[in-house]
Amino acid sequence: MTHHSYDVIVAGVGAMGSAACWHLAKRGLKVLGLERFNLGHAMGSSHGMTRIIRLAYFEGSHYVPIVRRAHELWEQTGTEAGMKLLHVTGSLDLAPEGAGPVESSLQSCLDHGLSHERLDGPDITRRFPGFNLPAGHVGLWQPDGGFVASEKAIYAHVGLAQSRGAEIRTNEPLLDWTPTAQGGVVVRTERGTYSAGRLVITSGGWIADAVPALAKRVSTVRQAIGWFTTRRPELFRPDVFPVFILSVEEGTFYGFPLYEHPGFKLGGPHFGREPMDPRDDDRTPSPRQVALIRECLARYLPDAAGEPLTLKGCVYSVSPDEDFIIDSVPGVPQAVFASACSGHGFKFASAIGEILADLSTSGQSAFDLKPFALDRFAA
The missing domain is CATH 3.30.9.10 (D-Amino Acid Oxidase, subunit A, domain 2)
Structure with missing residues (x-):
């Protein structure tokens, strides 16, 4: 078993995980992205060539500032990657x-x-x-x-992240992870053990395996x-x-x-x-x-x-209310996650990747994330 250290590990390199890898890597951080399948696979919710992006948002006005930022970032990312995404x-x-x-x-x-x-x-x-x-x-x-070219978007984010030194390992699912006494994490896969100061979990339908607190919520x-x-x-x-x-x-x-x-x-x-x-x-x-x-x-x-x-x-x-869940793992502030996007999340991925990078580096976001907090489901 190998052991390597990183600043941030991202578990799940789909729409949001690939964006998080890019936003973290371009800040100069040492990033490892772990994906359980091939890159651009059809086992989750990011395939199918296209995803809608809507700024008029009937699900709630509180989404609009984030989707406006996503709209900007899809254009910027496409320009930087040399491909039309938006x-x-x-x-x-x-x-x-x-x-x-x-x-x-x-x-x-x-x-x-x-x-x-x-x-x-x-x-x-x-x-x-x-x-x-x-x-x-x-x-x-x-x-x-309009729409985002969804599969191209993942490739664009990963290519840009790799150009800044990110390491992307496919067909390597996260088996488990533990927080350390020093405030970091240790992640285990079948191919190795990795440590990092921060963990980002964006594993979609498999999220409850990594965040047990979501098992009854997702x-x-x-x-x-x-x-x-x-x-x-x-x-x-x-x-x-x-x-x-x-x-x-x-x-x-x-x-x-x-x-x-x-x-x-x-x-x-x-x-x-x-x-x-x-x-x-x-x-x-x-x-x-x-x-x-x-x-x-x-x-x-x-x-x-x-x-x-x-x-x-x-x-x-x-999620029970069809809204996103974006938060830190209960009791483990160095591990953040985004999940349960309820079928309307892809359009936000470019911005949520940036949000996860902000949460991982500063613990704060420019956006109001209270509507997406896990504790809204507390009895």
């Missing part, structure tokens, strides 16, 4: 008038001075003829939304995503069609314009996720979820309702 298409929230999502997104825009436009059904159909919405649906248009679920043959691809190009969140009687779905795949991508139903054990290697999407996605396409996006070209399953870690 694609601005505008974002559209769609729901029955008075149901809540559009009104909440509107409020987040008003709270933070975001450009926006409220659209009625005819406005939506006229501007985006790919939609066939039910009567009574309205929309909230925000021009700065559940793991499967979500389906698919790419489908389109009859009229000209309606769904990125220059004419936005990312969107669609709330209908079948559930809440999220979709993208065409990008590097001949099929139209739709995921969901967001709140129809199914429990699973992340240790189960089967990532086949649920037939029930796929059927609901196809029903949604047939009814509301009929020109994108062709045969499936690609179907995938995605693993989410979910």
Whole structure:
């Protein structure tokens, strides 16, 4: 067994872990990133080519400052890595008038001075003829939304981190870790034992293995995503069609314009996720979820309702209130974690990596993290 020392160890090199590695390494710290699978694997929640970024945030206005920073960082990181990560298409929230999502997104825009436009059904159909919405649906248009090239983003962060000296070890899961009397940590894997002054835990669906305090607070679920043959691809190009969140009687779905795949991508139903054990290697999407996605396409996006070209399953870690958990491990301030992002976390990854780097180096963040504290679940 080998033993090496680092300033910071990052356990889990997916979306947030790769960003943390980059932000820590560019501060001159000696960083080790440990990933249980291959880099860019499809066993977690970062694959599938694209992830939505929305600044109008119906989940709560308190997210907007962080997602605005993430928007800036995705552009900066893409420039530094020499690849385009952020694609601005505008974002559209769609729901029955008075149901809540559009009104909440509107409020987040008003709270933070975001450009926006409220659209009625005819406005939506006229501007985006790919939609066939039910009567009574309205929309909230925000021009700065779009999508992040998710798999490229992980590669960009890792490449940049390595350029600053970070060591990334794949197919090497963390087995266990212990705090030391000196205020650091010792981490053990099958290939070695490593020590560090700080530990960052970003292991997604496996987070409770490293942070037992989360075992009763975090559940793991499967979500389906698919790419489908389109009859009229000209309606769904990125220059004419936005990312969107669609709330209908079948559930809440999220979709993208065409990008590097001949099929139209739709995921969901967001709140129809199914429990699973992340240790189960089967990532086949649920037939029930796929059927609901196809029903949604047939009814509301009929020109994108062709045969499936690609179907995938995605693993989410979910908190009881669907909000993130970003905190230090109880009683161990030198170990911080971010998890349970409940299926809406990737867009924030660039900023959460920076937040985790701040917490690891100074114990503080420029953002108000109280809404994401673990102790909000205390009885």
